[in-house]
Structures are given as structure tokens and as C-alpha cells.
Amino acid sequence: MLAERFRKLRGLAWRVMDGIFENMWDYKYVPIEIIARDSGVEEHKAEKVLKTLSNEKLIELKQTEYLGAAFTFLGLSLYSLNRFVRKNIVTMLGEKMGEGKESMVYNCISKWGEAVLKFHKVGYTSFKRVREKRDYGDLHYTVLMIRSAKNEFNALKKLHSKVSVPKPYGWEGNAVLMELIDAKELYKVRLENPKEVLDYIIEEVREMWKLGIVHGDLSQFNILVNPEGIWFIDFPQAIDLNEIETDEELRMAEEILRRDLTNLISYFRKTYRVEVDADRIVEEILKS
Template sequence: MKIPKRIQPLVEEGLIDTVVRQLMSGKEATVFVVRCGEETRCAKVYKEASQRSFRQAASYQEGRKVKNSRQARAMEKGTRYGRKMQEETWQNAEVDALFRLAAAGVRVPRPYICFEGVLLMDLVTDADGNAAPRLNDVELSEAQALAYHAQLLHQVVLMLCAGVIHGDLSEYNILVDAEGPVIIDLPQAIDAAGNTEAGPMLERDVHNLATYFSQFAPQLATTQYGKEIWKLYVAGLLRSDTVLTGRVEAPKGQADVGAVMREIALARKEEEERLRYQNAE
């Protein structure tokens, strides 16, 4: 096929020989199957910010590091240079996460390079060598659903032990190769220790998995793996081989409603006194 304009620089640099076909187009990028010498890989071409349906919400940006204070100020002000830096930070987040997670044993595509807004990485394939399907396109038995759910929980734990949370995990960004699920699409990945929304995002990712797989294995619908995983992580007890139960003990003892109401009344009284003092001046 004709070489897309965004991929042309990689061809000129000798990183890609030919473009075979378009594989898929999503909310943040278009992916092409390419040939690199004897290898078949994929090239993920990031869409411009104005074309993406997935916005760079502040909750995802929190905790991400930039090269210097000038870049940070420009990003805060939203200048042209700042927007360019924000785009690079967004794209590099996926590259950094992929390298980091691959080293931690997480099942993700192996990355090679991100050049001019194009990420070159391994093509995930099925047993016949064809592009692997998305999880939502695979028909599952109850046993397969339980097995895949368990495998993905383990991947989530490995990711968290490496300090990374996917942030947008669902059946649409998980591929299924000959050995099982492979996690993809990580430009919104967050730093677990540097983001105040890390806990809720982790729980949402795990809840998404339970919701999807419960269609095939209803017993998963009432599990609490997300809360359990995060609780163990915060306590410093989460390990790659931690055995999960899917249950979280309810807080012991009843809430002291009277004490809460007294605190509210006291705060209200202090505010009234402060206003009276202010008006008397």
C-alpha cells in the first residue's frame, strides 16, 4: 500500500521497509502492519490532539516528569511549545511504560523506537501467525473466562509492582495471542506512586475486567480484587506471587455518627464566631 505521510520519515531512516496494510484505527492512533527486514512489526501512528477522542485529562498527566522547568512552565501555560511538549510527553509515556513493563515480565508488545510520533513495536499474533484478535472479539467458555481473568489480574499486579497503572484497561485494549492475553494501548499509563488518583484508577481497571468476564463467569461480578490489590499495595504487602481472594474485610465497628455531627456543629460554631468578629471590626 501507499506509505502514509507520517510513516515516511521512518522509511527514509531505514527503520521500515514497506507498509503492508492498516491494522486498526482507534481513539488515539492508527496502527499499520509493516515490514522491517525479515520481521513483520506494527507501527502505531499517534493522532493529533485535536483528532483524538481520548483527552489528556489532568488526572492522567499528574506525576509525569518533564525534562526541565522551562518545559513544565510552557505546558502549564498552554503555549505552542508547551502543547508540543505535552504531545511528546503523552507519546513517550507509552514507550517508557512498555519498556518498563516488558522488563517486569508483563505481557505487552515489545517496543523498538518512537520516532516522529510513530511507535514501532512487535506485532502480536495468534497461533497461525495472523494479527491477534481483541479480547472482545473472542468467544469464551466459563473456564476460559476464569483463566484469562486470573492471568490478567496477575498482569495488573506485575504492573503495579513495577509502579505502573494502565488507567484505561478494558476488553478493547487487550489482545489474545496463542498464549493468552496481551495488554496494549498505554499512553495514558500513570505512575502509581505519583498520582493521587492512582487508587481509583486501579480499581476501575480491575472492575472493568470483572464486568466483562462476568458475562461468561457470573461469579466474578461480586469480587473485590481491585480494592484488595490496592490495599495490599498501600500497605507494602503486594508481591508478584501474592495470592488474591477477591474479598476485602469490612471495617470493624460502627461509625460514630454522633461524633461526626458534633465535629460539624463545632466547625459551624467556629465559622459563625469568626464572621461575627470580622463584622465587628
């Protein structure tokens, strides 16, 4: 579906979308005049293209004191894909691997071979979002999708090669390109050595903490397993300890680490009757 929609779009449409993309941090709905100016497309032509894109649900038009445009999730995703395509980073879009509330995941062929393209649908809801609102004012929700993708990409960049996560290849708009891991979610697997796996997970979480990252949404749904190993995925909510500014934010990060570990440990207790003292582990990690 995405590939078909992609093929239908022409140069003029991409240029007009460039105009929205470049200005979406400054305007919740980017005025047509600005889009025309920045995309080098005449205003009446830009308006025509925008109306077509709006009928196709790729952008949202809003008339206030002026006529303005913003992306929809689908429009932003196609535009982000195009940024990868025109840089020759993604050469072919493959099958949809999944779509849920928070993302749409495709496999694709990239410069590095088969890979995963994850389109972010929501903005993350950590304390940083609160700070963002204060710093940036009223943003269109699609800007938050972009920040969420950026946050995931940055966390993967900090962790990969030191912690078991997919290799991050690139970030454009709301899309993150990363290594494809051929493995199943933890909740779908019956482990033969649950205690060993849990101990390994705890060591990796400790390593992430030392590298300054708290996952923020750790669970049996965001860990992939195969006979060769385990991988942590899904980092849009990750907290970077280096960006923390106040004691209150640090306390929140510690609480999120506690929640992550407690969730996982209770999953292992319920599923495998593995007993581990969550509080003790959290205290140990906080000290390391």
C-alpha cells in the first residue's frame, strides 16, 4: 500500500512537501506563501498540489487567518521514505512487518542489505516532552513523531556495539532505518534457560545505565530472542541521562529504570517462576 502511494507522487508534490518539512518547527500549519517561497513553486500551483495531497489524506489544510498545511502520519511517512530514497539509502520497500498504535514497521532493501524501516506514529511522553512544550510552544503532532524517531535513533547510536540492539543506519523525518533482527518477541517464546536470560537482560540494562540510557518501555514485547541471542528494540521513549538538567528529572529517570526492571522481573516470575529481588537490583544499578 505504502509503495503504491509512493509511486503515484511526482516531483512537484515532493517539493511542496519539502516546503512543509522545512517550516513545520516554526508553524503548526505552514502558510502556503511560505511553502511556495521555500519550494520554488508558484503559489497558485502549490495550492493546487496541496489540495490534491489533502484529498489523498497526506496533508491537512487549515484555514485560519491564512491557509496553512501540515502533514498527516501517512504523508510524513511517505515524505520520510522519499528522503531515504533520494539519497539512495533505501532502494526497495518490502512487506509490512507490523502496525500498531505507535508505529508502522516495514522491511526494505537498503545500502546495507535487508533492513527495517520504522515509521513513528506518536510523540514520546517522558518529562522531555513537558520541557519541549515549554521550549517550543504549540507544535503540530507530526513534529513530535519526528522527535520520537530522532530519540530512538540517538539512543540506538549510543548503545549499539556495546549493548545488544539493532544497528542504526539512518534517520529521516519520522522514520528510523535499522538492522533487521531475525528473532521473535520474548512473549512468544518458551525459554529453556529463563534465569540465564533474565540475568543477561539485567546486565545489559546496567550497561545501558552506565552509557547514560534508560529504555523507558522495557517489556516482553520489546525484547527479541533467537537461539543466538537477545536484542532490545523500541527506544522512542528512551531517556538520555546526559540531557538531564534537574534533580527532579534524575529522580524521574530512576523511577523509570525501576519500572522497566520491575515489569520485566515480574514477567519472569509469572511465566517461569524465576525469583529475583527487583529492589536490590535497582539499587545496585543506580550505584554503578
